[in-house]
Amino acid sequence: MMNTMHIASRRDFLKKALSGAAVLGAGGGTGLLAAAEQGAAGAKSRVAIAHDALLRGAGSTPGSSVDARRMLALLDRAMQALFDRDHAIEAWKKLVRPGELVGVKVNTLGGRGISTNPQLVEAICERLQEAGIKAGEIVVWDRETEELERAGFHVAENGNGVQCYGTDRVDYEQELVMHGSVGSRLSKILTQRSNVLINVPVLKDHDGAGVTIALKNMYGVIHNPNKYHPNGCDPYIADLNMLPEIRSRMRLCICDATTAMYEGGPAYKPEHSWKNNALLVSQDPVALDYTGWQIIERKRAEKGLKTLEAEERAPRYIATAADQEHRLGTNDPKRITTVEA
């Protein structure tokens, strides 16, 4: 059973390098989509949702980990559905080009209970390499190295394999960047070690923001997230995602909703979590957050809980992110196409 991710072993590197070599040179120069374009008038944002009830194997217990092969297949289905392609690799080639530096920003605050699954990240890295990205040009990261380790990731800071470490190892930029209510120092992993950002959050309740999914995952990119929790994190989350360094890099959001939380977040509360065995994938972080929020509300209703609105903690930041001032995507359900994979 795989419960940790050894990202940078020599064997993995060779295997992935070889499989990557097979597709190098085969990639087309297709244009990259941007979330803002999806949210433009007349266009619809797509959110692909892929489920696998057997992700943890038949008769799995609540604590069991996911099956790496099934996770890869689940990711492939989601990507094919999102990009309407017969093969997942075609979708990945629409996203990244050889030579690009790719940062995979995970969320590991919740420890092993509710963090981005290493198996999912391993699957993402495998497909990135098949799309032509060298292993050493991928960095899996979060705020703290220690949190990554607690969530099951193996740290790798050297060598040719996929890199994995926290901002604590490289620090934040000295200069502040500002937008609206936000003035922060950005992780050097974002600014210096990646020009593509793949946002891989989890799906959970948040006592302040209402929910925390893709947009709020960017709190892990800055040095002072504690300053942006008042007023339900609104408009801080939206303003933060407006920073050009973030907005220009974020090409894809893959929400790990294999385990999700409908109450008591953001710290892991097993009594309020459920095995959802799903991935939500979109290029529009606003549409993805809106869709994830609705999933959490449905689960809350199922459990007999009040809506987040009734609890006065509806995630207002989602609407702010979609407003005329921000236009980070759409929160209008009529303009979101949900594709079940």
Added chain:
Amino acid sequence: MFCELQALKSESIDVRGRRSPLDRRSFLKCALASGAALGLSEAAHSATGIAAEAGQQKQDDSQFVVEAKFYQKLQNRKIKCKLCPRECTVGDKERGYCGVRENRGGIYYTLVHSRVCAAHVDPVEKKPLFHYLPGTVAFSLATAGCNVNCKFCQNWDISQARPEQIPAEYAPPQRIVELAKQYSCPTIAYTYSEPVVFSEFLMDVADAGHEAGIRSVVVSNGYMQEEALKAAYGKMDAVKIDLKAFTESYYSKVVTGQLKPVLDSLVTLKKMGKWTEIVYLVIPTLNDGDQEFRGLAQWIKTNLGADVPLHFTQYHPEYLLKNLPITPVETLERAKAIADAEGLHYVYIGNVPGHPAQNTYCPQCRRMLVERVGFTASQMLIQKGGCPFCHHPIPGVWHI
């Protein structure tokens, strides 16, 4: 917060007691922006070998972690912080707004006890405290963190940082006292960032200092709950409060805080009998109206008395507020004239070296009693708490 003035006479001190000059960046900041001493200098760090460079080497956090004094436990492992009026409700594994207090399994901890990120020997005039032991020096220290987020903060690189993001050294209370004695400092000052957020450490240092005959002063925004204020600042021998404006809208937009709790703190300090001075940083267009100056002066006179020193200080562009000019000296003089006219006895102008309103004058005979050059008290004539010429009492803490 905007704290202290330029530090030409400051020295950085490492926790082993070695002096080091201000590093270039600190010097520039102090010289150009009248910023405070900015943390232990790079030289100090390399000398001690104790502090880890942020982002490169993990510090042993456990030595800095002490259960917080002011909080309330809630259901589901949540807590409510009772230190400042913000009253953060903090879930498990989360931190409060200040970034230096963390909920771990339903217990709230300070992460900055004995975690000193800045230490200098400063003239007490630099705080500024003008009616407190003129001409003496204070062993001045800070930890990371602040409970507001002033857009003009001069020390944002320590006040707006999480403790693990900046170099710091382990300096428990007894060590601070030893250093103060070593450098002949009759006072320990808690300053630079926001001492509210390291109240537990401040209280322990103050106790240790008093046992050794060393006093304590604090430079604070006063944004604090009454119970915490009484417990922590009750141990202080003098207090300087940054009253950043006299409107709630300014506090909301520029400070990310509230005015009323700060005014309440000033009244509480008055009732406690603490020697208190007030600094008002004047920022062009934001808080420099005649009506605001007048309202401020009237409020001080009514609620605190005419003898509370009020320092109008000059703003320099910094942090998130760089689009406004340096405060014209004429504006500061206008503010002083209004406050004088309202009947305040000790109104000073700060951050303007050489300005005559840096000196202390007898409100009765108008003779100069304390002359200040930069941060040095070059002449101190007050005797037995009064004017030597007309014997009018001059309030303050004048003698060791």
